[in-house]
Amino acid sequence: MDFSRLNDNGGADEVTVALAAKAFGAPLPGDYAAFLTIHNGGAGFVGKTFIVLWKAEDLAEHNDNFGVAKSAAGLILFGTDGGEEAFGFDTRKDPAAVVMVPFSDLTLAAAKPLADSFDAFIKRLETDETVVPPN
Numbered sequence: 001m002d003f004s005r006l007n008d009n010g011g012a013d014e015v016t017v018a019l020a021a022k023a024f025g026a027p028l029p030g031d032y033a034a035f036l037t038i039h040n041g042g043a044g045f046v047g048k049t050f051i052v053l054w055k056a057e058d059l060a061e062h063n064d065n066f067g068v069a070k071s072a073a074g075l076i077l078f079g080t081d082g083g084e085e086a087f088g089f090d091t092r093k094d095p096a097a098v099v100m101v102p103f104s105d106l107t108l109a110a111a112k113p114l115a116d117s118f119d120a121f122i123k124r125l126e127t128d129e130t131v132v133p134p135n
Helices: 014-024 030-038 056-065 118-127
Strands: 006-008 042-046 049-053 075-080 085-090 097-102 112-115
Touching (some): 014 030, 014 056, 042 118
Antiparallel strands (some): 006 042, 042 049, 097 112
C-alpha cells in the first residue's frame, strides 16, 4: 500500500491502540490496528482521494463528538474525506466492513459499503477514482 502522500503521525504504541479499542468495547480490525502502529492516522492523498485518518488516541473523542453511538450504533468512525463524508467500520459485520456515511445523515441507513476490510479500502482508494464524489 502506498502511503507516500499521507502526512502521518508516526506510529502509535500498542497500549494506545488497545486503549482506543477498549473505548468501543471491541477490538479494532487487525489490519487497521497494524496501520495505527505504523502511521497512527494522517492526512493526504491515497490515489486521487484526499483522506484524513484520525489518531488512535482521538477515535473515541471524535465518535463521541459526532454522537455516533446514538445515531449509528455499530459504526466506529475512523476518518473523513476532509469534507462531508466520514469513513468508518460497520462492526455489525464480521469482519467489520468499511463504509462511507455523510455527516449530514449519520445513520446506518445512509452508510454506503466500500470494502470488506481496511486494507481493501486503501487498495480501492489507490485504484478507484469514484470512491468519494468530488465536492
